[in-house]
Amino acid sequence: MWLSALPFLCLIFPDSAKMSGQTFVLKQIISEVEEEFFKDRAVPTDWDQTIALIGTIHQSINDPKRLERLVSGWSKPRALKDAQKSLDTREIGNDQLKVDNMAQALEFYNQAVLWGPMQGPQNYLLPLALANRSLVLMRMKQFHLAVRDMTMAIESGYPKENKYKLFQRMAKCYASIEDAANAMKCHEKLKESLVSESNLPRKSIQDILQESNNLILNVKRTRKAQSFLDLTSNQTIPEEDPLTISKPHKTISRAHGSxxxxxxxxxxxxxxxxxxxxxxxxxxxDSPVVHYINPVNSTKNCYACGTNANAPVPCQTCANTAFCSVECRTKANATSHVYDCGLALPDIFWKQKATGSGFATLIGMTLKVSTQQKAGFFTKNGFKAFNAPDLNADPSSKDPTLKNYDIFFNMASHVDPSNFGETLGVALILWKWLDSQGYFQNILPSDLEPFQDQRRNPKVFFTVLLFHFYSVIQSNNHTVQEIGKIDMTAEKFTVGSAVYPHVASIxxxxxxxxxxxxxxxxxxxxxxxxxxxxxxxxxxxxxxxxxxxxxxxxxxxxxxxxxxxxxxxxxxxxxxxxxxxxxxxxxxxxxxxxxxxxxxxxxxxxxxxxxxxxxxxxxxxxxxxxxxxxxxxxxxxxxxxxxxxxxxxxxxxxxxxxxxxxxxxxxxxxxx
Ligand SMILES: [Zn+2]
Ligand SMILES: [Zn+2]
Ligand SMILES: [Zn+2]
The missing domain is CATH 2.170.270.10 (SET domain)
Incomplete structure (x- = not known):
């Protein structure tokens, strides 16, 4: 199938072959897949023909490992931690801190945190980066984030003999927000750490404890109910919440009654x-069925909730993904991030001199809309809810267990001939990737028995579904924006994409x-x-x-x-x-x-x-x-x-x- 060895090597080892200009690896792989499996076949014109074609293609894949090799051959530096980069960026952060440039220091410490390995001999770099960042956050009066970073630093193995410094700093943070109870707890831990873990002489220990004691006494004296942490804007918000609908629509969720x-x-x-x-x-x-942070913002905005994460919590595995909190990380790592962590889609964007953001985002969304549910969700509801798309179906979901996926499924019905090959390539690649990651384990093949076509075969069922999801996302995605700064003014920036089921269907x-x-x-x-x-x-x-x-x-x-x-x-x-x-x-x-x-x-x-x-x-x-x-x-x-x-x-x-x-x-x- 391959014309020569060169394009093949180029796919398996993208680094080894010379890229021509802005060649986009992912697009290239997909067009190769398209070329191999779709060339010389007639473009289907409807849903049934599409299913039949995907069924035929699955029968003709005679080297099932090859698709997998294509995917695993992508060069994905950001899918991996990098100790040297963590070290280098932390040093730049230190220099910025010395000259009191807090914003720059934070930016470099953020990178040091994201690159810092969690395992292996250099896993001490992450706690160091976190501890340094906590100092900047404290100076920026972001005390809760500073405490969170120090807690993570200790949990990830901060050097025992210096731990007292973090407890001391944490006590100061709590004192600054006049939280005497927590400041006291940190003081107790400080005492314990100084005595049993630090190598300090007795005199120094006494001085530190004395200082900490005074701090807490001060907090207790001046304690006020007011929190120092409220850094949100002072806009007057009207009494009646303008963000909820007062007279809602009877059937369309959260819509105006009129x-x-x-x-x-x-x-x-x-x-x-x-x-x-x-x-x-x-x-x-409207809330999205799926959203995806675009590659430019994947290390700034939370993968799970989209929030701009001032001081991101790193993924344990990749260096590509930011979370606003440990909770969001736990949530994402229980579902979709398991499957796009190793794929590192934003990497493809960075690797290609920052091009192809939209394409990577669409593919990321297709993967995420699938993997944020278990595979069994689709097979179990397959015949009932994901059988044949209907543009005129009721845009209000009758079954809450479907989580608006039924509306999502009905948001596109046409088969676009101009894009058919690309969509098919994406579906095949993603199916293979998910297969190699064990996503399809634990489904009940008997759930698919009601189908009268090749979708009784789970391979065909899921490839058809991925094909369709990519089509829906292509024509129904909205940008997710936020106001950010440019010099002294503010502007709206796009940080990602999302699909809004009710908005898009009405x-x-x-x-x-x-x-x-x-x-x-x-x-x-x-x-x-x-x-x-x-x-x-x-x-x-x-x-x-x-x-x-x-x-x-x-x-x-x-x-x-x-x-x-x-x-x-x-x-x-x-x-x-x-x-x-x-x-x-x-x-x-x-x-x-x-x-x-x-x-x-x-x-x-x-x-x-x-x-x-x-x-x-x-x-x-x-x-x-x-x-x-x-x-x-x-x-x-x-x-x-x-x-x-x-x-x-x-x-x-x-x-x-x-x-x-x-x-x-x-x-x-x-x-x-
Ligand atoms: Zn979040
Ligand atoms: Zn990750
Ligand atoms: Zn017009």
Whole structure:
């Protein structure tokens, strides 16, 4: 099958062969698989043909070890710890600490922690990195994280004779947050360690204990109820929790009561307002079926919960994956991370000079959506819930034990001929990888007996499922974002991808959407970005806004990525780009008094901007301005665009995900 030995060697030993420019190893492997198993076969046009083809391919794999060799041949440096790198980065961290550059010191200690081996002769490097990082965290007043790091340092074998230093530091941390009880406990451990583990002379021991004693006496004297740890922003949060739906929908989980699902032949399924919905109202809050942190952020954001981990907890095995806490690590290591730890997908991205982030993320999600459940979950529910996808199936799950996987399964039904080979390659590679990792052990083959096709064979069943999951993820993934800093201002960054089952199955695309989505943790919250009138369709935007992308380009993007011809109003009436839109009321022959009112609103917004913690006030003012726009103007108009941008940013500032260290940065910089 191989034309020459070179491409073969290139696959097995990617390091040994010369890569041409930006060649992407994973893509290359997948196209080789595609070439070998799919070439000269007709592209299936429907679901049944796809199953039949995958069945035939499984019968024709005559060297079952070869797929496995392809996967295990990837060069995966970050799948392994690296003592030298841990040592080097810790030294740079030490230098930064000496010159009081805390942010840089933290960054390098983070790397030292991630690279530090947990086993083998150099396993002393990890506790040293953790202990040094705890010092930086303490100086940054992140006392809980500092204590956690010291606890991990001790558990992972910090040198016995120096342990007293950590107990001393822990007591100081607890004293700083006026937690006298825990400070006292650390003082007791300090005493014990000084006497039985340290090599210090008696005089030094007495001095240290005396100092620690004084510290605790001080805490007891000045103890206040107030916690020093609350470093969160001082935004005023309204009394009624705006992130929960007050009058929820009867069947769609966490959706506004005033939405209604409709069907027609032209648009398929869509959702409309059954009553007027005001600007700023929460329409739906959705949790993802699966999410994946992209390679650029895999050492910063928590693999399990997505949180920006200021001081990540390392994976025990790979150097690629960050967790925000020991709890998140335990959770991930009981399920999906077992299977992507050794595969080290982000490595492929780093190895290829940081290209292919999207591809690695899609594959990571396909793997994760499978492995966060046990294989038996799919076989047990296979015939009932994962038989044939149906785009028009009810988007509200009837069976909570399916964890919205039934909705997820029904989110794509077409077989995309242009992408068929790649999808098949991904499915085969992932199936083989999971097989080699023992994922399919313990399934009951009899669960698959109700199938009347080749899916009675578990190999075919799971390859079909992986094939389909990859298709669903390709056309239904949303970005997961957070606000991070650039110099002195703040901006939204993409940190990963997620699939939101309800959002994706009820909202259609519109090039002029009437909603603003924001991210709170891993949840996506969709708010009304203007007044949505009864009977009006509620829409999201998948890609390409009419304000900055001409119609022909939009149609091209939507067709190639999502396989539909957009017929929204902006497309039907060919709205002009933003720069050609009207910019006032008077321009359209309306009462100039309206422009005066609009300007007055803007002045009040300017005033509110000057006040700290003013996001709620800003949201009220922007909503008021938006109502004025909605009442008097027809779309398209520049005021609609600026209103949506402002509402979106306000909501982000108030509730959206934020990275660490934004204090002192002008969040207002993101207002448009
Ligand atoms: Zn977490
Ligand atoms: Zn790992
Ligand atoms: Zn459109």
């Amino acid at each position: 939405v209604r699902i409709q069907y027609n032949d032209v648009r398929g399924r869509f959702v409309e307002a059954s009553k007027d919905i005001d600007v700023g109202e929460l329409i739906i809050r 909202f259609n695309h519109n090039c002029d959407p009437n909603t603003s989505p924001i991210q709170v943790g891993l949840d996506q919250l969709t708010f009304a970005s203007r007044v949505i009138h009864q009977g009006e369709e509620i829409s999201h935007i998948y890609q390409a806004h009419f304000g900055n992308t001409p119609k022909a380009k939009r149609q091209e993007i939507l067709q190639s990525m999502f396989h539909f011809v957009c017929s929204c109003e902006a497309c039907a009436e060919d709205y002009p780009l933003a720069q050609s839109l009207p910019q006032s009321f008077a321009e359209l022959g309306l009462d100039p008094e309206l422009d005066r009112k609009y300007e007055e609103c803007n002045l009040r917004i300017q005033d509110a901007l000057e006040m700290p913690g003013s996001a709620l006030k800003m949201l009220e003012l922007y909503s008021e301005r938006t109502r004025l726009v909605c009442k008097h103007l027809k779309r398209p108009h520049m005021f609609y665009l600026s209103s949506r941008a402002a509402i979106t940013d306000c909501l982000w500032v108030m509730f959206g995900n934020k990275s660490q260290g934004l204090e002192g940065h002008s969040l207002q910089g993101i207002y448009l």
